[in-house]
Amino acid sequence: MTHIKKLSAAFAFIAIIIVGVAATTPPDEPKHKNLKVLPKDISHEDLDKVMDNFKEALGVKCNFCHAPSKDSTNHHLDFASDDKPEKNIARRMMKMTAKINKKFFSYSKNEAGEAEPVVTCITCHRGSPHPESKK
DSSP, X not given: OHHHHHHHHHHHHHXXXXXXXXXXXXXXXXXXXXXXXXXXXXXXXXXXXXXXXXXXXXXXXXXXXSEEOSSTTOOSEETTOOOSHHHHHHHHHHHHHHHHHHHXXXXXXXXXXXXXXXXXXXXXXXXXXXXXXXX
16 A cells, blocks of 8 residues: 555646646747738748748838848848838838739638738739839
């Protein structure tokens, strides 16, 4: 009987440790930082698709909107930084096209029943970062 009590006590102790570790583990950090227009829980694949669409529509590369890292030893872009004004312009443009699509094209839905955007970046930009305006 004492063997069973020792075994039960050991299992209880292990269970308490597991519960304690689980309770003190910090929640997952957001995948992407500083998303203000796109959904905060967007998947990496979906974010890549959105960014690829921007690059194609404007005929640019990532560094058009994203600033380089302030760490000179790191030759990567700082995707969370708002140092380049083009990034905030892109946010305003995203809100503008969403508003246009909602107001004038909300009847256009895909097979999942979600509103299908009719006006996108390429509608005006057509591969140019600064499309010519009609005066």
